[in-house]
Amino acid sequence: MNRPLNQFYEFGPFRLDPAEHLLLRDGQPLPLRPKVFDILLVLIENRGHLIEKDELMQKIWPQQFVEEGNLNKNISMLRQALGDGSEQRQLTSGAGLKRTPIVSPDGRYIVFASDADGPLHLWRMELDGSKSIQLTKGEGGENYPCFSPDGRWVVYTQVKDWTLWKVPFDGGAPVRLTDTFSKGPSVSPDGKLLAYYYREKEPDAKWKIMVSTFSDASSFKVFDVPRSDFQSLNIVWTPDGRALTYEAVNEGVSNIWRQPLDGGRPVQLTDFNSDYISYFAWSADGKRLACIRGGWAQDIVLITDFR
Numbered sequence: 001m002n003r004p005l006n007q008f009y010e011f012g013p014f015r016l017d018p019a020e021h022l023l024l025r026d027g028q029p030l031p032l033r034p035k036v037f038d039i040l041l042v043l044i045e046n047r048g049h050l051i052e053k054d055e056l057m058q059k060i061w062p063q064q065f066v067e068e069g070n071l072n073k074n075i076s077m078l079r080q081a082l083g084d085g086s087e088q089r090q091l092t093s094g095a096g097l098k099r100t101p102i103v104s105p106d107g108r109y110i111v112f113a114s115d116a117d118g119p120l121h122l123w124r125m126e127l128d129g130s131k132s133i134q135l136t137k138g139e140g141g142e143n144y145p146c147f148s149p150d151g152r153w154v155v156y157t158q159v160k161d162w163t164l165w166k167v168p169f170d171g172g173a174p175v176r177l178t179d180t181f182s183k184g185p186s187v188s189p190d191g192k193l194l195a196y197y198y199r200e201k202e203p204d205a206k207w208k209i210m211v212s213t214f215s216d217a218s219s220f221k222v223f224d225v226p227r228s229d230f231q232s233l234n235i236v237w238t239p240d241g242r243a244l245t246y247e248a249v250n251e252g253v254s255n256i257w258r259q260p261l262d263g264g265r266p267v268q269l270t271d272f273n274s275d276y277i278s279y280f281a282w283s284a285d286g287k288r289l290a291c292i293r294g295g296w297a298q299d300i301v302l303i304t305d306f307r
Helices: 034-045 053-060 068-082
Strands: 009-011 014-017 022-025 098-103 109-114 121-126 142-147 153-158 163-168 181-187 193-199 208-213 219-224 235-237 243-250 253-260 276-282 289-294
Touching: 014 034, 034 053, 034 068, 053 068, 098 142, 109 142, 121 142, 121 153, 142 181, 153 181, 163 181, 181 235, 193 235, 208 243, 235 276, 243 276, 253 289
Parallel strands: 253 276
Antiparallel strands: 009 014, 014 022, 098 109, 109 121, 142 153, 153 163, 181 193, 193 208, 208 219, 235 243, 243 253, 276 289
């Protein structure tokens, strides 16, 4: 593809000049290896479009056999170049696990699950890690929180019996929302509806998606979902609130589906042929979908002469 010689791209503090094979950050040259530059250019030229890993490799190494690890290495170098990680800062410390953090809609607080005091409870802290406050108490097992859009409520899964609850953001008595096996809560953009996975208590019951009113958890609609090797916790509302998107796994491969709220047929949005999706989200305008994909590597280690 021929480009105008004076064409360039700007994003954030960066300016990319394809003709000069040059990347500037705040006006200063940022050195990149040739393949790293090529990857960045391909991604920018295909912005707004999904580009498969195999397609990307063919564009960078046409008519060559290259190990996938080369792509991963170059992408890692690109990430380091675009963001050096200099502003990373540890927010929590001490014993216990801290997991499933979420940021409040106003961007001022973080809610997370922690077993620092023994049982797993939900905690709230300010964005800088200060003023940590315990939100839930009792037997423990509270995890996978999400906010209501107005920030007044934190909805979570009680993993001891797989039920859904909500607790005021400022603290207080939790409110039980479900009695059946439920997980993965997600509140609609207007704050009126709650979507989540549920199934009846019979051993062979299938997981479905329930949509209920957020105020009193009254049943609103129920949707079947495509066959999946396992049911994830990801249900994401489209920004316009007219549909739900979720992940289905078939033979070890994840893809994202869209279920219209009006009851239309579900539509498969992605066509990946490898890897799991661990998380995905929509852009605010609903035009782009980002996801984290990959696999799990496990090793068995033999320890001898252990004492």
